[in-house]
Amino acid sequence: MARRGRPTYSKVRQNVIEILYHLGEAYGYQLYKSYKDLFPPVTLRVIYYHLAKGKSLGEFEIGEVKKTKGEYSWGGEAEKVFYKLGPKAKPRMDENVKAYFEKKNAVKTQ
Numbered sequence: 001m002a003r004r005g006r007p008t009y010s011k012v013r014q015n016v017i018e019i020l021y022h023l024g025e026a027y028g029y030q031l032y033k034s035y036k037d038l039f040p041p042v043t044l045r046v047i048y049y050h051l052a053k054g055k056s057l058g059e060f061e062i063g064e065v066k067k068t069k070g071e072y073s074w075g076g077e078a079e080k081v082f083y084k085l086g087p088k089a090k091p092r093m094d095e096n097v098k099a100y101f102e103k104k105n106a107v108k109t110q
Contacts, residue, residue, distance in 0.1 A: 008057060013050040014092065015039050017059060020083065021091040022101040025063045027080040038100055051083055058088035 019034050020026060026034075032047045054060040063082040072078055085091070 018097040
């Protein structure tokens with residue numbers, strides 16, 4: 001018997017899992033920038049949708065929430081919600097993502 005409804009698997013969410021595996025913890029915009037470099041095209045809205053969906057499925061958890069002061073168009077404070085992998089996340093160790101972060105880390109250390 002076939003299951004009814006929409007499948008819970010998502011290639012986008014799996015790619016975010018791969019990125020978070022290498023970053024450890026990151027906020028939405030950081031994930032968006034890495035995702036855009038690795039798997040274009042993507043919008044920020046899609047990333048935040050999949051973070052919320054993944055949180056409800058147990059693939060992501062909220063690590064911490066930091067408030068930053070500054071001159072923003074919406075006011076004097078921004079809130080950064082940091083995500084980390086949850087218990088149901090299953091990283092597949094994507095070689096492209098691994099190579100991207102190794103190259104990025106090599107540039108940082110020079």
